Amino acid sequence: MTATARTPGPFGRALCAMITPFGPAGDLDLEAARRHARALVADGCDGLVLSGTTGESPTTTDAEKTALLRAVREAVGEGVPLLAGVGSADTRHTVRLAQEAEAVGADGLLVVAPYYSRPPQAAVEAHFLRVAEATGVPLMLYDIPGRTGTRIETGTLLRLAEHPRVVAVKDCSYDLLAATKVMARTRLAYYSGCEELNLPLYALGGAGYVSTVANVAPRQMRSVLDAFDAGETAEAARLNQLTAPLVEAMMAAGLPGTVTAKALLDAGPVREPLQPAGREAVDGLRAAYEELLAATD
Secondary structure, X not given: OOOXXXXXXXXXXXXXXXXXXXXXXXXXXXXHHHHHHHHHHHOOOOEEEEOOOOOOHHHOOHHHHHHHHHHHHHHHOOOOOEEEEOOOOOHHHHHHHHHHHHHHOOOEEEEEOOOOOOOOHHHHHHHHHHHHHHOOOOEEEXXXXXXXXXXOOHHHHHHHOOXXXXXXXXXXXXXXXXXXXXXXXXXXXXXXXXXXXXXXXXXXXXXXXXEOHHHOOHHHXXXXXXXXXXXXXXXXXXHHHHHHHHHHHHHOOOOOHXXXXXXXXXXXXXXXXXXXXXXXXXXXXHHHHHHHHHHHO
């Protein structure tokens, strides 16, 4: 089969939702963050998303988020897209975080739907527009109703797509039909936020993924998209199947992806209320990881 031409996404294809390394006492470890960021880029990540769910944004301070972004920018240089997670339940706080991220050099902003309050769709739309108007940085909207309690509905996305700085969606809605409808009617670039849907969404016209598993297997996650782009759809499916045991162990076995990624990377503790993975879980993670490495190296 021949390769299929595809319009590049605004932040590349293969993005990692990067962990935030901490030292033994739970403080921010900027040198470890620099090393990890450089390694991810060297292993095929087009861009990095900082201070998202995987980056423990609910339990890092505003100052830590800024310091992390600055350190990673210094580590990877200007050619690697960096997106800063700035979402919160408070619109004013989100705007402040967005403006600070822009000042430090973010190439994009990951903005989650406001959570806990469960605002109606008009309020969700107003929240995103306030952030879009507060900076000159493009937005990736983060639709993850399982965590926020609030869906970004199709009609809301269609209206938000009219704003020039709303350019992408990180989709964790598990609704491929809705994603297809929005992609068909807008210019929004859709990035899978659920590893098991990376290939299906990409095949439907998505731009790529924002992956937690890419923290530990960046080359293997990217190879699926590379094969698909080369027109090797059967190989893409095979490579995707090889990643499935690790994806399941990290993302669907009862522990948050932050916990499982840090367990495999030995990247310091997680912050409470999260707790580290137990010995049995770590053994299962290691087995799945080593199985993937053996099958792909």
